[in-house]
Amino acid sequence: MSNTQTSRDSSAQLHHTLPQPLAVSATGLTFTLDDGRVILDAISGGAAVNCLGNGNRELVEVMTAQAEKMAFAYHQSLGNLESEKLAKLLTDRSNGVLQAAAFLNSGSEAMEAAIKLAREYWVEMDQPLRNHIISRSPSYHGNTLGVLGIGNIPSRRTIYQPFFSSNIHHVTSPQYLRHHLPNETEEEYSQRLADELESTILSLDPRYVIGFVAEPVVGAALGVMPPPKGYFPAIKRVLDKYGLLLILDEVMSGSGRSGELYAYQAVGEGVKPDILAMAKGIGSGYVPISAVLAGQRVTERIRKSGGWKNSHTYQNHPINCAVALKVLQIIERDNLLTNVKQRGEQLLDELKDATRDIEIVYNVRGKGLFVGIDLVGSSSLKPRLAPRIKTKAFENGLLVLAISGTIDGVEGEVIMLGPAYTVTQEQISEIVKLLVRSIREVVEDLDKEG
Numbered sequence: 001m002s003n004t005q006t007s008r009d010s011s012a013q014l015h016h017t018l019p020q021p022l023a024v025s026a027t028g029l030t031f032t033l034d035d036g037r038v039i040l041d042a043i044s045g046g047a048a049v050n051c052l053g054n055g056n057r058e059l060v061e062v063m064t065a066q067a068e069k070m071a072f073a074y075h076q077s078l079g080n081l082e083s084e085k086l087a088k089l090l091t092d093r094s095n096g097v098l099q100a101a102a103f104l105n106s107g108s109e110a111m112e113a114a115i116k117l118a119r120e121y122w123v124e125m126d127q128p129l130r131n132h133i134i135s136r137s138p139s140y141h142g143n144t145l146g147v148l149g150i151g152n153i154p155s156r157r158t159i160y161q162p163f164f165s166s167n168i169h170h171v172t173s174p175q176y177l178r179h180h181l182p183n184e185t186e187e188e189y190s191q192r193l194a195d196e197l198e199s200t201i202l203s204l205d206p207r208y209v210i211g212f213v214a215e216p217v218v219g220a221a222l223g224v225m226p227p228p229k230g231y232f233p234a235i236k237r238v239l240d241k242y243g244l245l246l247i248l249d250e251v252m253s254g255s256g257r258s259g260e261l262y263a264y265q266a267v268g269e270g271v272k273p274d275i276l277a278m279a280k281g282i283g284s285g286y287v288p289i290s291a292v293l294a295g296q297r298v299t300e301r302i303r304k305s306g307g308w309k310n311s312h313t314y315q316n317h318p319i320n321c322a323v324a325l326k327v328l329q330i331i332e333r334d335n336l337l338t339n340v341k342q343r344g345e346q347l348l349d350e351l352k353d354a355t356r357d358i359e360i361v362y363n364v365r366g367k368g369l370f371v372g373i374d375l376v377g378s379s380s381l382k383p384r385l386a387p388r389i390k391t392k393a394f395e396n397g398l399l400v401l402a403i404s405g406t407i408d409g410v411e412g413e414v415i416m417l418g419p420a421y422t423v424t425q426e427q428i429s430e431i432v433k434l435l436v437r438s439i440r441e442v443v444e445d446l447d448k449e450g
Helices: 057-069 081-092 107-124 145-150 154-163 186-204 231-242 263-267 296-305 318-333 336-354 385-395 425-449
Strands: 023-027 030-033 038-041 098-104 132-137 168-172 209-214 245-250 275-278 290-295 361-366 371-375 401-404 413-417
Touching: 038 425, 057 318, 081 098, 081 290, 081 318, 098 107, 098 296, 098 318, 107 145, 107 209, 107 245, 107 275, 107 290, 107 296, 132 186, 145 154, 168 186, 186 209, 186 231, 209 231, 231 245, 245 263, 290 296, 318 336, 336 361, 336 371, 336 425, 371 385, 371 425, 385 401, 385 413, 385 425, 413 425
Parallel strands: 132 168, 132 209, 209 245, 245 275
Antiparallel strands: 023 030, 030 038, 098 290, 275 290, 361 371, 371 413, 401 413
């Protein structure tokens, strides 16, 4: 048995699926395995997290210095300067849209906190009967019970169905290319989905609705899906008509991943959120950290009521906040968002050109360094198509993310890419070369299988 693949029985860990190959070190965009192989990382550690790559000495030094100065202070007993400075940077960069922030440990925690904050807002507005919330299907917003219920991915959700509230409702996730009507423009399609949202709100009675939850660029649920033109303006008009909250999940698409610090700045067409959650790239994988941010409307009401009722032991952790602050400072200092945009355009262009003659490639799409390769493959294929390509890519020295069920929660196959913001022009071309080679080899294997 290879050292890089521990068996389920010999591992002392409880694994998500099977034990994975063992990485023993990493630098920049490469991982070294315990058998000496070097893997090029095209997905920032596996899930669009490690936006500055591994081995960043500045982040290690900040982490060490903060641990020596003050490792921990419980937020209900003592504040800390690092969380204050991080909150100030994030709110400043929103140009007044977001006015307060708090810091948790994962995207799931941040989204859970965002939903609780939305409910608290309405209770403090003396409207406690507002207890219905609307999300989209397919969608994914985290793995804790609250936000797992708000999302709608059967493979993640079904066994926990008895725990979910009947006050969670779903409307259609935007997939213009697959689902638009003949001659229907993107703007017309967007308006049709906004009309569906309005019908759902009216069926529930607007007086009982909290708001609407969405990812600006959909990540794992649809396999990187930017919104069609006019989508968020159309949605926001409906929400404003009934005074409802817009809650944005930027856990995967934010922190610069889509080319702007906030994903809504990249794709929202001027729409402003009331509540926003972010995670993953904000700590670049060096620390577990997430954020929930509130706009003026919510911030003023919560402060007037006496304070936010959410509390976790590691909330506003000083080491995590110090590292995240440095991550954002490096992104700004090194002008990395320009690189995100330029290398993202290069990645899309080279992938589209290189896959033009591959029949199983349905679509290549993305925003910034957040790209999905949509594939034609049936759920009846075992193993499924996207995991086959991920496995083949790894054999060829490339780490990617495979997602199945991206059309309706069951059908649909996508390979997701999201390299670090420091990726070079040469590395982008190497990623494309290795991935396209892997796709072609899987096609050949399928032809042999008949």
